[in-house]
Amino acid sequence: DTAVSQTPKYLVTQMGNDKSIKCEQNLGHDTMYWYKQDSKKFLKIMFSYNNKELIINETVPNRFSPKSPDKAHLNLHINSLELGDSAVYFCASSQDFQRGARRGIEQFFGPGTRLTVL
Amino acid sequence: AQSVTQLGSHVSVSEGALVLLRCNYSSSVPPYLFWYVQYPNQGLQLLLKYTTGATLVKGINGFEAEFKKSETSFHLTKPSAHMSDAAEYFCAVSERTGNQFYFGTGTSLTVIP
Numbered sequence: 001d002t003a004v005s006q007t008p009k010y011l012v013t014q015m016g017n018d019k020s021i022k023c024e025q026n027l028g029h030d031t032m033y034w035y036k037q038d039s040k041k042f043l044k045i046m047f048s049y050n051n052k053e054l055i056i057n058e059t060v061p062n063r064f065s066p067k068s069p070d071k072a073h074l075n076l077h078i079n080s081l082e083l084g085d086s087a088v089y090f091c092a093s094s095q096d097f098q099r100g101a102r103r104g105i106e107q108f109f110g111p112g113t114r115l116t117v118l
Numbered sequence: 119a120q121s122v123t124q125l126g127s128h129v130s131v132s133e134g135a136l137v138l139l140r141c142n143y144s145s146s147v148p149p150y151l152f153w154y155v156q157y158p159n160q161g162l163q164l165l166l167k168y169t170t171g172a173t174l175v176k177g178i179n180g181f182e183a184e185f186k187k188s189e190t191s192f193h194l195t196k197p198s199a200h201m202s203d204a205a206e207y208f209c210a211v212s213e214r215t216g217n218q219f220y221f222g223t224g225t226s227l228t229v230i231p
Contacts, residue, residue: 108164110161
């Protein structure tokens with residue numbers, strides 16, 4: 001009964017390929033996120049969706065496209081993979097609003113997907 | 119935008135010694151404050167958080183942190199380090215309005231036997 005799950009855990013692929021990473025949360029949260037963690041462990045927010053609506057879209061190449069079919073899922077599709085895309089990608093979720101009031105609630109993270117581009 | 123500063127990207131302590139990991143934030147309005155731990159090859163796990171109320175917050179695994187508004191700090195401490203505490207630690211802040219989390223650059227904790 002994992003709270004935030006990601007598939008696959010490892011992804012090795014060639015430059016130029018297109019790949020997707022899937023994320024699902026069973027916490028009933030209304031907001032989901034994608035982060036990229038580089039080799040120096042630096043965490044960078046990429047996207048955030050609230051109830052299937054894009055609310056944060058940081059400076060990310062447009063080869064990266066998030067898709068949220070429903071509020072429990074947020075997938076990340078990457079076109080034309082490049083060497084620099086190699087990183088660990090984390091999905092997270094949070095319950096940002098309750099009864100109309102914003103809550104200072106934490107984000108729950110998935111286990112990560114280690115992407116290696118050769 | 120917020121910024122979060124973690125002083126010391128690498129901290130080494132002896133087993134049984136005090137652990138002190140530093141975090142400072144930039145906002146003039148106190149945000150929500152968090153510490154996360156990341157064990158090797160795992161995701162981030164919440165250690166503790168401050169939202170309101172008592173400024174000394176206790177978390178899991180014997181960690182605690184104190185919110186000091188005057189110093190805009192939220193340092194993480196543990197009285198006695200254990201080998202299992204070796205991990206990467208991230209401080210994060212979230213504004214009281216808005217949706218975004220801001221993470222520090224992380225501190226790698228090494229525990230020496």
